[in-house]
Each structure stands twice: as structure tokens, then as C-alpha cells.
Amino acid sequence: xxxxxxxxxxxxxxxxxxxxxxxxxxxxxxxxxxxxxxxxxxxxxxxxxxxxxxxxxxxxxxxxxxxxxxxxxxxxxxxxxxxxxxxxxxxxxxxxxxxxxxxxxxxxxxxxxxxxxxxxxxxxxxxxxxxxxxxxxxxxxxxxxxxxxxxxxxxxxxxxxxxxxxxxxxxxxxxxxxxxxxxxxxxxxxxxxxxxxxxxxxxxxxxxxxxxxxxxxxxxxxxxxxxxxxxxxxxxxxxxxxxxxxxxxxxxxxxxxxxxxxxxxxxxxxxxxxxxxxxxxxxxxxxxxxxxxxxxxxxxxxxxxx
Amino acid sequence: xxxxxxxxxxxxxxxxxxxxxxxxxxxxxxxxxxxxxxxxxxxxxxxxxxxxxxxxxxxxxxxxxxxxxxxxxxxxxxxxxxxxxxxxxxxxxxxxxxxxxxxxxxxxxxxxxxxxxxxxxxxxxxxxxxxxxxxxxxxxxxxxxxxxxxxxxxxxxxxxxxxxxxxxxxxxxxxxxxxxxxxxxxxxxxxxxxxxxxxxxxxxxxxxxxxxxxxxxxxxxxxxxxxxxxxxxxxxxxxxxxxxxxxxxxxxxxxxxxxxxxxxxxxxxxxxxxxxxxxxxxxxxxxxxxxxxxxxxxxxxxxxxxxxxxxxxxxxxxxxxxxxxxxxxxxxxxxxxxxxxxxxxxxxxxxxxxxxxxxxxxxxxxxxxxxxxxxxxxxxxxxxxxxxxxxxxxxxxxxxxxxxxxxxxxxxxxxxxxxxxxxxxxxxxxxxxxxxxxxxxxxxxxxxxxxxxxxxxxxxxxxxxxxxxxxxxxxxxxxxxxxxxxxxxxxxxxxxxxxxxxxxxxxxxxxxxxxxxxxxxxxxxxxxxxxxxxxxx
Numbered sequence: 001x002x003x004x005x006x007x008x009x010x011x012x013x014x015x016x017x018x019x020x021x022x023x024x025x026x027x028x029x030x031x032x033x034x035x036x037x038x039x040x041x042x043x044x045x046x047x048x049x050x051x052x053x054x055x056x057x058x059x060x061x062x063x064x065x066x067x068x069x070x071x072x073x074x075x076x077x078x079x080x081x082x083x084x085x086x087x088x089x090x091x092x093x094x095x096x097x098x099x100x101x102x103x104x105x106x107x108x109x110x111x112x113x114x115x116x117x118x119x120x121x122x123x124x125x126x127x128x129x130x131x132x133x134x135x136x137x138x139x140x141x142x143x144x145x146x147x148x149x150x151x152x153x154x155x156x157x158x159x160x161x162x163x164x165x166x167x168x169x170x171x172x173x174x175x176x177x178x179x180x181x182x183x184x185x186x187x188x189x190x191x192x193x194x195x196x197x198x199x200x201x202x203x204x205x206x207x208x209x210x211x212x213x214x215x216x217x218x219x220x221x222x223x224x225x226x227x228x229x230x231x232x233x234x235x236x237x238x239x240x241x242x243x244x245x246x247x248x249x250x251x252x253x254x255x256x257x258x259x260x261x262x263x264x265x266x267x268x269x270x271x272x273x274x275x276x277x278x279x280x281x282x283x284x285x286x287x288x289x290x291x292x293x294x295x296x297x298x299x300x301x302x303x304x305x306x
Numbered sequence: 307x308x309x310x311x312x313x314x315x316x317x318x319x320x321x322x323x324x325x326x327x328x329x330x331x332x333x334x335x336x337x338x339x340x341x342x343x344x345x346x347x348x349x350x351x352x353x354x355x356x357x358x359x360x361x362x363x364x365x366x367x368x369x370x371x372x373x374x375x376x377x378x379x380x381x382x383x384x385x386x387x388x389x390x391x392x393x394x395x396x397x398x399x400x401x402x403x404x405x406x407x408x409x410x411x412x413x414x415x416x417x418x419x420x421x422x423x424x425x426x427x428x429x430x431x432x433x434x435x436x437x438x439x440x441x442x443x444x445x446x447x448x449x450x451x452x453x454x455x456x457x458x459x460x461x462x463x464x465x466x467x468x469x470x471x472x473x474x475x476x477x478x479x480x481x482x483x484x485x486x487x488x489x490x491x492x493x494x495x496x497x498x499x500x501x502x503x504x505x506x507x508x509x510x511x512x513x514x515x516x517x518x519x520x521x522x523x524x525x526x527x528x529x530x531x532x533x534x535x536x537x538x539x540x541x542x543x544x545x546x547x548x549x550x551x552x553x554x555x556x557x558x559x560x561x562x563x564x565x566x567x568x569x570x571x572x573x574x575x576x577x578x579x580x581x582x583x584x585x586x587x588x589x590x591x592x593x594x595x596x597x598x599x600x601x602x603x604x605x606x607x608x609x610x611x612x613x614x615x616x617x618x619x620x621x622x623x624x625x626x627x628x629x630x631x632x633x634x635x636x637x638x639x640x641x642x643x644x645x646x647x648x649x650x651x652x653x654x655x656x657x658x659x660x661x662x663x664x665x666x667x668x669x670x671x672x673x674x675x676x677x678x679x680x681x682x683x684x685x686x687x688x689x690x691x692x693x694x695x696x697x698x699x700x701x702x703x704x705x706x707x708x709x710x711x712x713x714x715x716x717x718x719x720x721x722x723x724x725x726x727x728x729x730x731x732x733x734x735x736x737x738x739x740x741x742x743x744x745x746x747x748x749x750x751x752x753x754x755x756x757x758x759x760x761x762x763x764x765x766x767x768x769x770x771x772x773x774x775x776x777x778x779x780x781x782x783x784x785x786x787x788x789x790x791x792x793x794x795x796x797x798x799x800x801x802x803x804x805x806x807x808x809x810x811x812x813x814x815x816x817x818x819x820x821x822x823x824x825x826x827x828x829x830x831x832x833x834x835x836x837x838x839x840x841x842x843x
Contacts (some may be wrong), residue, residue, distance in 0.1 A: 031712055031716075032709065032714075032715050033711070033718075036711070036714060036715065036718065036755065037711060037714075038434060038436065039436050040358045041732075041757045042437065042439045042440060042735065043436055044439045044750075045753060045754070045755060045756075047431070047436075047438055048755060050431040050434075051431075054431075054432070082350050082351070082356075083351050083502065084351060084353070084356065084499045084500070085499075085500065085503060089518070093517075093518035093519060094518070094519050149550065152551065152554070157554050157558065164551060164554055164555045164558060164560065165547060165548075165551050166544075167520060252548045252550075252551055253551075254546045254547040254548070254551065255546070256517075256518075256546050257519075260348070260546050261348070261519065264347050264348060267709070267710065268711070269711045
């Protein structure tokens, strides 16, 4: 177990190093000059060169990347080119909102997705199954913008049950979390359905049924823990996606998450922020996956980590 | 002695306009209350040396003051922190007498030392100010560094003398730019690079709260040196709000002004409803949207081809694409800019004439070229309209729809044959015709990386422009504007641009907002002049 953990941690560090290199390189070769964004339209050639030199952007790629990495290892993510604020401060200020929305969204996804998936598996091939799978198909393909605006318009503007966007109370969280929950539930329900169908065919389920256990008990106690395994791995991936930010939902609901920060930084070629957000979300994906793998043996004792 | 007398007399005449103008705020205005403004993007910075986008521009105006200012709702200059000013007969020395008793938000009195410090700071390369170039006329600008500008001197605690290396008729406008705002040295040094988040100025409001990514609260500066303003107790800026949602919240009474305006998709709906349309204030904007034709890339090196493109574009139709939120343009200057040439017809829409000109240029069969445009709505749709118009005269256009930074890069490098300026178009920094020439049509901007994307450079016109800008005497202002009008007419003869339209501004406000309409379409404070508006209850 310890050896496994160490190996995985080393792998994770290498993955993050790779991500940082690729992102930095892509931003380096991008045909858009961050210095021009800082210098603005009235700058003279002299000003542009002066800013380039001060930011070290006149140096070769290896030197620039080396400097960034050195800073990063000392916990310094640099300062935003345009806002001049520390990147760490910008990300940290948005982290609570991002984490809260992520938590809310995953809860909604699981509740909706798992119940739909289980129901579809139990009534496989029937009208219930077909209706649910059709629903999941629609939610998976629905655009974020449409669903968010629809929920906002109906439940906040028309019915007035929730505030029209914003951040701060539980009521503010409901609609954005529900939007993401509905959009993400399709993936979970499909995965849960197929996994559940496999498990329900297994011998031990037949044994349990033969012992005379009730259907509810068989499904919840015997089938669910086994069927849920692939779903847990998926939560790990979801965490990473949410940490990268959900630009559209965040901006419709005025939710101060990381997505908006990243989006603005990309528009303005603010490299330190783009790097920071990318690394934080890559870190979350890596950790999310690692945790999912570490939890698996506790749910299914057949799995051992080596 | 005689010479001295004469120059004193001239000084006095020049000093007069400074004291003459003033502005009477709305007599019905009531103090108190708070308003809510929304924006999609977070505010980048409130450091006046750094802030250079239309969102923070008006915020900075309310937090700080410069030596000069504008009469609210107009393009007319008035003194700000300077009580009076004098211009030497040769136009090279400006002496500003400061208003006594003006205090920074930290309680300290503002002095001439602060003015010098602020100008030294903005021009110091280490500050990385995007506005440093505006101060190029001040003596010692080329040597600007940690030691400051030799041309800015403190005569006594209430007098600053600024010496120029060349006469500059726009200098008082430059002193009214946000970049020339006066900041206290101790606050800047204490905050270091975070000054943009911890602003301290002398303005009508001070920053009370800033929650990154969520909201900013401006609080009334009770000690403000202008009597009676501001009226509002506070202004709340909520950021991260989609314009469509901001409009819904305004309709619900939660928002007073949506800072990003009425979203294009909702514009017809709002204007079609009399109750809502009545709360929309329309006004001109110092903006021109244009197509640049790169004169260094064939066949745009031929005058006939550039003229033909000018005649082939149906500007009325493009204006319709944006729901008529603009007026068709025929010259680089917008109609609300001094120096605009009245009565000039421009190149009329004439596809047959365009074809004939192309044939004259030996391109009767047309040619193929690239049009760069920004990838946000409505710019791709406008690019398509341009494509169709040009196809009608035989020109095949490939559209390259890119992110803003990439279009700017291609424009600066001079690799783009045609660029539609939408989303990056020129909006004046200050209301003077010279601001539409140097960087975007003059030789200075035509170099690598410059904003003159046509790479158009005419030395005769450049000389005329310099002559116009050396006419510093306000009494000769009419002659100067005439000269500028000639410069832009000279540009149109050579047709490096297709001026397409001048955007109109539409500011929507809640029912409870008071103050004359001009304050809601203030040419320099976009969207609203926060210092003078008020609320009814």
C-alpha cells in the first residue's frame, strides 16, 4: 500500500510537470503577444520592449520556463500581467465558490443519475427504461447556456423561488448546482444502468434472491455496492472538470468561480493566470483520480492496490 | 519690459477660460441612496496608471482627480485639481496653480509634490503604464526613469510648472486623462504592486470594499472638494453577471444600470416596449468602426482598388445587422468629435462604379484576399456581410475569425490584408481630433506592432498633423480644427480605410435614477458619470 502510494504520487508529480510544460509551451508559441495586451494601443515601440524585458519575455523559452518552475516550486505562482495581483490570491479568492458549486453539483448528479440508472436497470427494456434513457440523452446533449437560462427564468424570474443569480446563501446555490446536476446526470445514469444490469445478472444476486430476500434489500445491499464502482472513478474525473471551471453556468448565475477567472485571462493572454488555473485543475484531476483509486478497496474488498 | 508686459497679457487671456466654465448640477437632485451597477468581467485594476479599459475608466474617474477635468456630460475641458493655469506665449510652459485644501482619502493634503510624483510615476518605465506615451511632449520624457521627468517642477507647494519639448495643443486633454491622476506617494509605496486593489485618490468616491470576483463598493467621500457632489452615498458594482441576466434583474428592480448595456438579442424587445424604451438614454459615442486596407499588400497598394472597396460596401445593411445601433460613417472622425467634416458625402454605395474601378486597375476578373475579424458576435456576421458585398464586385474574401489578441497581432505585424475593426475599434481616449490620427493613421503607428493596421504613411499629412497640434492657443482653436478636418479629408482621398459606422450608446437605467440624460451618455465617463447622478427615493 505504501509503495503503491509513493509510486502514484511520483506519477502524479510527473503528470503535473508534463501539464505545466505543455501549457507553457503552447502559450509561448501562441500567435498573440501578452506584452501588446499590457502595453495597450497607445504604447510606443520603446514601451513595448521595456515591458517585454521587465517581464523576462525576451528570454528564450527554456529560461522563461525554468524561471516559472523555480518560482512554482517555491510556492510562487507569479503575478497577473494585467491586474498585477498575485495569482495565488486570485485563485484562492475564488476557490470556496468553486468547491461549493462542485459539491452541490456532484450531489445533484449522483442523486439524479443513480436513481435514474437504477430504475432503468430494474425495468430494463420497458417504457420506464426508454423514457429515462431518452431523458439522459437529452440532458447530455443540452447546451449549458439554454438549461441555465431556462431554470433561471422559470424558478427565479417567474416563480421567484430563488434569487436571480449571485452568491452567498444556500438559495443561491440551488439553481446552478441543479443545472450542472441535470446536465451531468445523463452520464451517471447510463453508466449506472449498464453496471447495474451486469451485476443483477451475477450469481450472487440470484443466490440472494433465492434465499428469499426482498427485492429492495437485494438491490440496495447486494447489487448497489458492486455496481457503483465505476461511478466512483467517474466522480474523480468530474472533480477535475469542475475545478477547471464551468464558464457558462458561472456567468449566467453570477457565480464567482474559477471558470470566469480563466475565461477572462484567456481573452487577455494573461499567462500567469492561465498557467495557475490549468495547474490547479490538473492537480485536482490527479488527486481526484488518486482518491477514487484509494477508496475502491474499501468498497470492494476484491480490489487490492499494488 | 515691454516684452514682459505683452507676455503677461497673453498669459492672462489664456488663463481666463480656466475660471470661466462651470457646471450647475441638477437643482432637483437629492443626496443619499445607493445604486447597483453590473458587469460581466471582474475589474482588472483601479490603479490610474494601469487601468485602460472602458469598464474601469469611469470608476477611476470617480476615485481620482487630475489637474484637468471635463464638464459633466460634455467634451468641454474644465479645471480639476488645478484652480487656474497659464500657458507661456511660446506654448511650451504650463503653470498650474493648485486648489488649496484638497485632501486624499487618507486624510493628507494634496500638494504640488504629489502632482510631480504622479507624473514621474506614470512615465517611469518600471510602472509599465500603457498610457506613458501620452506624456511624450513633456521635456525629459525620453530619459524618464527612477529620477523622474526634468520637465515637471515644483515651484512651491501649490504650484507646478510643466515644460514641454514641443508645443502640444492636446496637452490639457492629456492632463485630464486618467493616467494623469494625482496619487499619494506613501499609499502607492505601501501597497506596492497591489495599489490597483487599494486605491487612494482625491476623488468623489473612495473604495470601501472589494471582494475579488464578486463586488466592489464605492463610498461617498464626505470631504470631497467640489461642493454638493457626489449625491449618492454609495455605488455597488456587482461583477461576473451575464448581460442577459443583468437585464432580467433590472426588470425585477434589483439593478440600476447594466454596465455592459442591453444585450443585442434583447435590444428589439426592450426598444419595442414603451415602458422600457423610455428608460433607455441614447447618445453619440467617440467611436468609429472601420475596415483597414493594408496599402503594403497587393492589390491594396493600388488606389483604385481601395476606392472600389469603399464603394462596394453597403453600410446601411451592416448597420441593420446590429439592429441600427449605429449610424453609417463616411470619414474617420465620429460626428460628435470636434473637427468632423460636415457636408462631406464620402464614397457612396455603388457596386457598378466599384467594378469599373477594379477594371481600371487591371482586375476586371476580381481577386482573392483575407479579412480578419474578431470572433465575438456580431463581428463574424458583419464580416460575412462584407464578404457578400465584395463578392458582388468580384472580390473573393476568406474570413479569418480569431480571438482579439490574434487579430491585433496580425494587424500590428502587417500580415493582414483587411481587418474589420469591430471589438477592437478606436474609441477616443480624449475628445480631440488628433487622437484619431497618430496611432491609427499616422506614420508613427505604421511600424511593426503599431495600431495603424493599414500601414498607411503619408508624410505630407503627418506634417500637417504636427502643425495642427502645435497650435496650442485656444483662440486659434477653430483654425486648428479646420486643419484637422483637412488632414482627414486627405486620408479619405487615399482611402486606406473603409469607415463603416459610428456606434451609438444606449444606457438603460432603473426608474428611480435621476439626473439629466447627458450624464448617462457622458462621452468620457462610460457608462455613467457616478459623481452627478442621483436616486429619487
